[in-house]
Amino acid sequence: MRGSERSHLAVVGAGAAGLYTALCAAREGARVTLVSATPLAESSSWRAQGGLAAAISAQDSPERHLTDTIVAGRRCVRTSAARNLCEQAPAAVADLERLGVRFDTEGDGSLALGLEGGHSTRRIVHAGGAATGRRLVRSLTALVGEDPWIEVLERRRVTALLLAHDHCAGIQLEDGHEILTDATVLATGGAAALFSRTTNPPGATGGGLLLASQAGATLADLELVQFHPTALAASNGADGFLVTEAVRGEGALLLDAGGARFVDELAPRDEVARAVARQMALTGAASVGLDMRAVDPALFPNVASELRRAGIDPKHELVPVAPAAHYMMGGIATDLHGRASLPGLYAVGECACTGVHGANRLASNSLTECFVFGARAARAAVREPAAPVRSAASPQPPPSADSPPLRIESRQALWRYAGIERDAEGLQQLSEDPHSLVRLIARSALARAESRGAHQRRDCPSADPKLDGVHVTIGQDGEVGFAQWS
Numbered sequence: 436m437r438g439s440e441r442s443h444l445a446v447v448g449a450g451a452a453g454l455y456t457a458l459c460a461a462r463e464g465a466r467v468t469l470v471s472a473t474p475l476a477e478s479s480s481w482r483a484q485g486g487l488a489a490a491i492s493a494q495d496s497p498e499r500h501l502t503d504t505i506v507a508g509r510r511c512v513r514t515s516a517a518r519n520l521c522e523q524a525p526a527a528v529a530d531l532e533r534l535g536v537r538f539d540t541e542g543d544g545s546l547a548l549g550l551e552g553g554h555s556t557r558r559i560v561h562a563g564g565a566a567t568g569r570r571l572v573r574s575l576t577a578l579v580g581e582d583p584w585i586e587v588l589e590r591r592r593v594t595a596l597l598l599a600h601d602h603c604a605g606i607q608l609e610d611g612h613e614i615l616t617d618a619t620v621l622a623t624g625g626a627a628a629l630f631s632r633t634t635n636p637p638g639a640t641g642g643g644l645l646l647a648s649q650a651g652a653t654l655a656d657l658e659l660v661q662f663h664p665t666a667l668a669a670s671n672g673a674d675g676f677l678v679t680e681a682v683r684g685e686g687a688l689l690l691d692a693g694g695a696r697f698v699d700e701l702a703p704r705d706e707v708a709r710a711v712a713r714q715m716a717l718t719g720a721a722s723v724g725l726d727m728r729a730v731d732p733a734l735f736p737n738v739a740s741e742l743r744r745a746g747i748d749p750k751h752e753l754v755p756v757a758p759a760a761h762y763m764m765g766g767i768a769t770d771l772h773g774r775a776s777l778p779g780l781y782a783v784g785e786c787a788c789t790g791v792h793g794a795n796r797l798a799s800n801s802l803t804e805c806f807v808f809g810a811r812a813a814r815a816a817v818r819e820p821a822a823p824v825r826s827a828a829s830p831q832p833p834p835s836a837d838s839p840p841l842r843i844e845s846r847q848a849l850w851r852y853a854g855i856e857r858d859a860e861g862l863q864q865l866s867e868d869p870h871s872l873v874r875l876i877a878r879s880a881l882a883r884a885e886s887r888g889a890h891q892r893r894d895c896p897s898a899d900p901k902l903d904g905v906h907v908t909i910g911q912d913g914e915v916g917f918a919q920w921s
């Protein structure tokens with residue numbers, strides 16, 4: 436039986452972005468329904484280690500944070516979005532502290548700040564060493580659970596957005612249950628688990644992007660996928676476990692087979708991942724060595740214990756690491772308030788593409804993005820007028836454009852043909868894949884006939900200045916376009 440109910444706002448996803456958006460919207464007086472497909476520990480937010488970037492120290496400024504973000508993003512960052520991120524990050528951290536999140540502090544009580552690649556100064560706020568994600572998610576979940584304005588539907592999957600007169604008018608759940616809303620916020624996370632080698636939880640396969648696209652919203656920059664240089668290379672279940680960049684901020688080194696350094700460990704991520712991949716290709720080895728022997732394991736207790744569980748003692752031996760798909764810079768195209776191109780639909784966090792990360796995300800800017808843009812989207816979404824529901828016609832899901840289930844063959848093909856280096860021939864093959872998001876990634880990567888940041892084309896090895904600041908878009912009928920955003 437199809438039941439239906441009404442809520443002012445539905446937030447889909449209970450990672451950092453969804454939890455914080457729900458709390459901010461409830462603070463504004465909205466009735467919120469928060470839907471999450473997976474249990475807590477299965478979001479990327481739960482896994483986040485390093486922390487969140489914010490210009491907090493006396494030596495730092497939002498302007499300096501902005502410069503680092505723009506440099507890392509390889510002339511493709513939407514400056515207006517990055518300016519919002521960097522200027523509002525310190526207030527977001529302060530709000531989280533007010534909400535009860537306990538970040539790590541120095542002896543004098545000031546926030547302890549870590550250093551990561553591409554940052555010109557220490558600005559990473561963290562909790563429990565490298566347990567930032569789980570601390571944040573636990574605190575925010577407890578608050579959401581107690582908030583009388585938020586109804587939580589756990590382990591429930593949204594299978595379609597409801598449309599009324601070209602407006603998003605609500606959501607449909609797996610069991611057919613419908614929730615009609617004035618505004619719907621997708622906070623469904625990234626898509627890096629589409630790749631066979633990934634740091635992401637199994638559910639991070641871009642389901643929210645497909646929901647939005649099937650309802651007619653524009654997607655952007657799907658070809659821009661960040662590869663993390665230091666994911667554990669192990670033959671056991673720990674393969675792909677992320678060893679946070681923050682360990683390199685504390686002095687860990689990357690070593691080749693002969694024990695020599697081959698890259699500046701704190702260069703932006705795209706550079707380091709490429710250097711690691713090149714080393715592996717040169718020697719035929721399946722990994723390079725991460726030397727953490729000089730790093731105090733007490734600074735990163737969960738990393739040290741996870742490595743020990745995998746049979747590696749980081750105090751006495753090198754950690755074998757190799758790149759893995761980590762973060763989707765692209766997603767549902769939004770404005771600076773999280774509005775998608777479909778009226779009534781918003782997107783925040785990793786599933787959104789505000790353009791803030793350009794072609795290469797600066798480390799730890801994504802949790803900050805969840806909070807800064809979560810708050811902005813909540814403020815805009817609670818003011819959304821009700822969707823126009825005329826006559827007797829009730830909101831309907833879009834005509835189904837179902838993608839078959841994701842097969843391991845598609846994941847392996849994505850890694851092979853759209854991994855750290857791609858070319859037109861492999862991407863052409865991939866553009867025939869049965870899975871629609873895999874096809875869209877391939878078509879976007881074909882359209883960006885250049886190399887920039889995380890997107891490296893063997894057959895077009897240089898950046899094309901004509902594509903500076905240009906975003907590759909996927910429109911309503913799947914057509915590929917190019918856009919510049921102010």
Ligand SMILES: Cc1cc2nc3c(=O)[nH]c(=O)nc-3n(C[C@H](O)[C@H](O)[C@H](O)COP(=O)(O)OP(=O)(O)OC[C@H]3O[C@@H](n4cnc5c(N)ncnc54)[C@H](O)[C@@H]3O)c2cc1C
Binds near residue numbers: 480567568677
């Ligand atoms: C190992 C690892 C370490 C990282 N470390 C850092 C770091 O130190 N700093 C940093 O800034 N970033 C880091 N990142 C990236 C960052 O964690 C993510 O970008 C961010 O947490 C994404 O948050 P989110 O809320 O957008 O999505 P997620 O946290 O992935 O949450 C997505 C939610 O959506 C739900 N969902 C998805 N589809 C549906 C559906 N159809 N119906 C209902 N619910 C649905 C899921 O169940 C989940 O609750 C890391 C990522 C990983 C994987």
